[in-house]
Amino acid sequence: MSDQKKTYPLVVAAQQARKHAQARYSHFEVGAALETKDGKVYSGCNVESSSYGLTICAERVALTKAISEGENQFTRIAIVGPNNEFCPPCGACRQLLFDYAPDLEVITSNGSETQVHPLKDLLPFAFEETKLKRS
Ligand code: THU
Secondary structure, three states, rough: EEEEEEEEHHHHOOOOHHHHEEEEOOOOOOEEEEEEEEOOEEEEOOOOOOOHHHOOOOHHHHHHHHOOOOOOOOEEEEEEEEOOOOOOOOOOHHHHHHHHHHOOOEEEEEEOEEEEEEHHOOOOOOHHHHHOOOO
């Protein structure tokens, strides 16, 4: 993990996306920005449902937007939450991101400092598609 003062444009994109968050139940607004290998950025925000379990996280919105546009190579994702606190991705998002981008770097910011974690460090002993192969 590295901890830096450096400003990442990807964090700024996540902060922008966070403005669109629909978090009327938790009031916990999250923004994410996912960068492709070609440098394109797909953003996402959390979208909550009155049927709480249908809520989708910002990271998964960003990922599914990108995949639905034909993208399949990703380098980094930035995530920002409320209260100037680091917002690490939830377990479900770690799994889905890992399925499509195991070498992803995860960037979080508390508004003044930035942490960078390899996704692999955030999901040790991960379940992955090789486990689905029949012997
Ligand atoms: N949330 C995210 O968008 N990303 C995460 O990684 C953690 C949680 C959202 C889901 C829900 O709308 C709210 O934050 C509170 O859990």
